[in-house]
Amino acid sequence: MECTICKMGETKASDITVALQRGELSVLIKxxxxxxxxxxxxxxxxxxxxxxxxxxxxxxxxxxxxVEILRFRK
Structure with missing residues (x-):
């Protein structure tokens, strides 16, 4: 699909790390x-x-x- 942010790139499937924060809590999910x-x-x-x-x-x-670092559960 075309990227809705830059309008110039195409997306491809990949695994990423998501970083989330709420107040004092930081969670990384790999x-x-x-x-x-x-x-x-x-x-x-x-x-x-x-x-x-x-x-x-x-x-x-x-x-x-x-702070917590997790692996994504499929």
């Missing part, structure tokens, strides 16, 4: 499947993948974690 723009690097997550990423982050928040 190996997340995404579509990444070859030109600007912007990434796009499917609705299903985004839901899973947010669920994993919520679990970290519920544990009162401050």
């Amino acid at each position: 190996n997340v499947p995404a579509e990444v723009c070859a030109n600007c690097g912007e990434y796009y997550l499917s609705d299903d993948i985004a839901d899973k990423v947010l669920t994993q982050a919520e679990v970290s928040a519920a544990k009162n974690a401050e």
